[in-house]
Amino acid sequence: MATIAEPIAKPVSRLSFLLDRRAVLGSIFVAPAILYVLLLVGVPFLLAVYYSVSAYTIYDPSWRFVGLANFRQIATDPVFQETLGNTFLFTFGSQFLGLVLGKFGAFLLLRPFPGRKIVRALIILPWAVPIALATVAWEWMFDSLYSVINWTMISLGIITRSEAPNWLGSPHLAMLCVIIVNAWRFFPFAIVIFLAGITSVPQDIVDAAIVDGAGFWRRNYQIILPMILPIVAVGLIFGIVFTFTDLSVVYLLTNGGPQNATSVLGFEGFQVGIVSGDVSHGSAISLFMLPVLLLVVVGMLRFIRRREI
Amino acid sequence: MRYRMANLGKEAAFYAAIAFFVILATFPFYWMLITSLKTNPDLYNVTNIPFWFNEAPTLAHFRYLFEQTLFTRWLLNSLIIGVCVVAITLVTALPAGYSLARMTGRSGESLGIVIFLTYLVPPTLLFLPLSRIIADLGLQNSMWSLVLVYPTFTIPFCTWLLMGFFKAMPVEIEEAAIVDGCSLFGAFVRMVIPLSLPAILTAVIFTFTLTLQEFIYALTFISASDQKPITLGVATDLVRGDIFFWGEIMAGALIASIPVAIAYNLFLDRFISGITGGATK
Numbered sequence: 001m002a003t004i005a006e007p008i009a010k011p012v013s014r015l016s017f018l019l020d021r022r023a024v025l026g027s028i029f030v031a032p033a034i035l036y037v038l039l040l041v042g043v044p045f046l047l048a049v050y051y052s053v054s055a056y057t058i059y060d061p062s063w064r065f066v067g068l069a070n071f072r073q074i075a076t077d078p079v080f081q082e083t084l085g086n087t088f089l090f091t092f093g094s095q096f097l098g099l100v101l102g103k104f105g106a107f108l109l110l111r112p113f114p115g116r117k118i119v120r121a122l123i124i125l126p127w128a129v130p131i132a133l134a135t136v137a138w139e140w141m142f143d144s145l146y147s148v149i150n151w152t153m154i155s156l157g158i159i160t161r162s163e164a165p166n167w168l169g170s171p172h173l174a175m176l177c178v179i180i181v182n183a184w185r186f187f188p189f190a191i192v193i194f195l196a197g198i199t200s201v202p203q204d205i206v207d208a209a210i211v212d213g214a215g216f217w218r219r220n221y222q223i224i225l226p227m228i229l230p231i232v233a234v235g236l237i238f239g240i241v242f243t244f245t246d247l248s249v250v251y252l253l254t255n256g257g258p259q260n261a262t263s264v265l266g267f268e269g270f271q272v273g274i275v276s277g278d279v280s281h282g283s284a285i286s287l288f289m290l291p292v293l294l295l296v297v298v299g300m301l302r303f304i305r306r307r308e309i
Numbered sequence: 310m311r312y313r314m315a316n317l318g319k320e321a322a323f324y325a326a327i328a329f330f331v332i333l334a335t336f337p338f339y340w341m342l343i344t345s346l347k348t349n350p351d352l353y354n355v356t357n358i359p360f361w362f363n364e365a366p367t368l369a370h371f372r373y374l375f376e377q378t379l380f381t382r383w384l385l386n387s388l389i390i391g392v393c394v395v396a397i398t399l400v401t402a403l404p405a406g407y408s409l410a411r412m413t414g415r416s417g418e419s420l421g422i423v424i425f426l427t428y429l430v431p432p433t434l435l436f437l438p439l440s441r442i443i444a445d446l447g448l449q450n451s452m453w454s455l456v457l458v459y460p461t462f463t464i465p466f467c468t469w470l471l472m473g474f475f476k477a478m479p480v481e482i483e484e485a486a487i488v489d490g491c492s493l494f495g496a497f498v499r500m501v502i503p504l505s506l507p508a509i510l511t512a513v514i515f516t517f518t519l520t521l522q523e524f525i526y527a528l529t530f531i532s533a534s535d536q537k538p539i540t541l542g543v544a545t546d547l548v549r550g551d552i553f554f555w556g557e558i559m560a561g562a563l564i565a566s567i568p569v570a571i572a573y574n575l576f577l578d579r580f581i582s583g584i585t586g587g588a589t590k
Contacts, residue, residue: 274440
């Protein structure tokens with residue numbers, strides 16, 4: 001039998017032979033990324049754990065092991081307890097508000113109407129623009145004297161100038177403000193996630209449900225919602241992780257105040273570890289985030305696995 | 310007739326709801342724009358209507374921003390940081406994504422998930438040890454610290470994004486190249502990369518926007534004004550003494566926001582399918 005094509009003889013070095021083996025080249029390809037992440041995420045993470053059980057400060061960089069003393073001190077500190085509570089309130093408050101707005105917004109954007117593309121592009125802005133910059137705009141809108149929100153309420157006769165709220169100056173209102181700003185930043189993301197989920201539900205399933213007599217609520221909550229749950233869960237996980245560990249909104253809007261009313265874990269870790277230079281206590285505060293993050297990661301893995309089946 | 314009226318009412322409610330969302334989302338940006346164009350006497354007078362100009366608009370804030378502050382320096386810093394991070398990210402994430410999608414089989418899948426999970430490790434958990442590492446390297450107060458650290462979240466993100474894309478690419482293309490005498494490496498360089506330019510472009514755009522959006526690491530590592538990236542500079546450096554100069558701050562925030570807003574809108578759909586990883590089939 002005649003060969004169809006003669007293989008071209010190439011000078012074969014041992015190196016190119018190795019490079020042609022899938023597994024070998026595969027490992028070489030993936031190695032730089034793994035190394036980078038290992039060196040600059042893995043190692044710092046272990047360092048953070050070690051700092052938290054040592055007496056390390058930037059003024060006295062000793063590695064003296066102190067066990068769980070840092071954690072014990074922090075856990076009994078009333079300021080920290082308040083911070084922990086604030087963090088949960090901040091995270092779940094803003095996620096809830098963001099999800100409600102997101103679900104409602106997605107429901108609106110599902111229907112075709114003239115200008116839908118432009119509307120979608122505008123609604124996505126809060127999530128696209130760097131949050132630090134948008135927060136500065138909100139700070140100006142919440143200004144104690146020149147607040148546009150207060151001006152509007154005064155002009156509409158809802159309140160008088162003397163009873164105008166000092167948004168960032170009173171503890172409860174300040175918490176409300178950081179929640180609003182964070183929900184505002186998050187809701188476009190929720191809309192997009194819901195939209196991606198809903199449009200991925202095959203129309204024939206929805207049609208079949210209608211034929212079978214399923215009403216609006218039944219269709220939404222017993223058929224569509226369970227089907228889009230994996231995608232919504234991934235979105236929610238992102239939202240929770242990034243909100244729970246954030247410090248930019250709080251840092252810029254209220255600087256944790258007034259009287260620690262808006263202090264959250266990330267912010268407190270920054271204040272203690274960077275501003276005051278007490279690295280070990282700062283690390284211990286940051287590590288309090290870990291249980292929640294682990295829960296979230298486990299949840300994420302379960303949803304990714306489910307997708308595989 | 311009554312049906313028509315009810316329908317009209319429904320339509321009105323629908324558009325009112327749409328308007329509510331648009332105003333909610335865009336008002337702070339409108340506020341940036343109008344503030345940046347108003348004169349100071351107009352801004353700081355509580356009896357003026359704040360929504361529109363009570364005096365002629367002015368470009369004075371923009372002029373001040375470019376002539377009297379480090380604003381252009383910050384823009385340049387952000388550009389340099391962005392370009393360097395994009396380069397590091399592409400060089401590492403492109404082969405990694407390809408390898409995890411094609412060359413490492415089942416273990417590649419798990420490894421991919423692990424890499425992606427590192428994207429979820431928050432800056433506020435790592436900033437303390439990283440700031441010590443950066444001090445040891447002598448990079449404190451230098452924008453090069455950000456070039457070193459930003460790839461810790463852009464590499465996982467882009468590896469995941471590109472992995473998804475390579476999985477969707479027909480394997481026959483490389484097989485054909487290999488049959489034609491290409492080495493595995495050659496097939497990757499000559500066939501796979503040119504064919505995945507749209508995905509690479511998406512990775513580039515998102516890496517760049519992620520570096521622009523980042524605030525926490527920049528805040529932690531850099532306090533020298535001339536080393537700050539644009540986001541940090543505008544948010545923390547335009548306050549003189551205790552006084553906020555809102556005109557300049559809003560002008561700066563507006564300019565820095567525009568490119569990110571455009572990039573996001575152009576690449577939004579790819580971004581969503583990237584992070585949800587096709588969670589539904």
